[in-house]
Amino acid sequence: MRAATARAYPNIALVKYWGKRDAAWNLPATGSLSLTLDVFPTTTTVEPDPTLTADVFTLDGVAAPAPALERVRRFLDLVRERAGTDTAARVRSVNTVPTGAGLASSASGFAALAVAASAAYDLDLERPGLSRLARRGSGSAARSLVDGMALWHAGTDEESFAEPVASPEVAMVVTVLEAGPKPVSSREAMTRTALTSPYYRAWVESASQSLQAALSACRDGDLDRLGRIAESNALRMHAAIEASDPPVRYLRPGSIAVFDRVEQLREEGLCAYATADAGPNVVVICPPSEAEAVRTALAPFGTTVTAGPGPGAALIAEPVG
Secondary structure (H helix, E strand, O other): OOOHHHHHHHHOEEOOOOOOOEOOEEOOOOOOOEEEEEEOOOEEEEEOOOOOOOOOEEEEEEEEEEHHHHHHHHHHHHHHHHHHHOEEEEEEEOOOOOOOOOHHHHHHHHHHHHHHHHHHOOOOOHHHHHHHHHHHOOOOOOOOOHEEEEOOOOOOOOOOOEEEEOOOOOEEEEEEEEOOOOOOHHHHHHHHHHHHHHHHHHHHHHHHHHHHHHHHHHHHHHHHHHHHHHHHHHHHHHHHHHHHOOOOOOOHHHHHHHHHHHHHHOOOOOOOOOOOOOOOOOEEOOOOHHHHHHHHHHHHHOOOEEEEEOOOOEEEEEOOO
């Protein structure tokens, strides 16, 4: 066993993951499609230490709160079970994406943890196996193992991993409206939606159809069609969430204003489509050649960051802390 450090990037779904077929194994109700970004990395070092009596986890230089530590401990238990050891570890993580704000911080976090922990505990896993392992920590983390556009398969444990798919040239303009943690976690809201939203079954059916249409658009290199599918899919997901009991409202007035402005940009001739994960922040899909025009138009609404396709999670040389 040895210390190992990995870096991973968040991914933004064009066809969303929202709902689990099996919560214990983090198996999704449907497949999904996402783009791994080249901004907002998470860097994580895992250092097994036989002198420790329990795992230690620091996030951005301070001790992580108890719920976060427990999620990391449970994940490391999966790794240790496979490795045949009970040695605890020091985990040090630095997150540059706003944590818990609906910008896929758990995806980059658990993807980096999966790669670093697997190396630290001497597991020999290929990319699909790492994707399956990351999924156990956070479903969307399965996709952050993949460069660029990623298709996450639903199915059994062995079948449910992410793999790369060809796509049109694409950029994303991230508009950060609220960087703080959201009041209702994705995990809680996802469970509430599945149990109480009258629209949930329709969401699952339509998401499966959206995925097939999006894959067809990718094969054809049709960014305009892919963007239309992504915007519709996002709004359908949020409609299902808002119909929960009690309701969960992630989109704020500023979020809707960004969606409205993006619609205006299309009327002005730009190829721009908005999407939003489980949070108030909005991401706009556009061709790389139009990204600066989109970013300039959205700058009055919040902090804007232009992103392109990024690399899948991988080991790096520099340890954290």
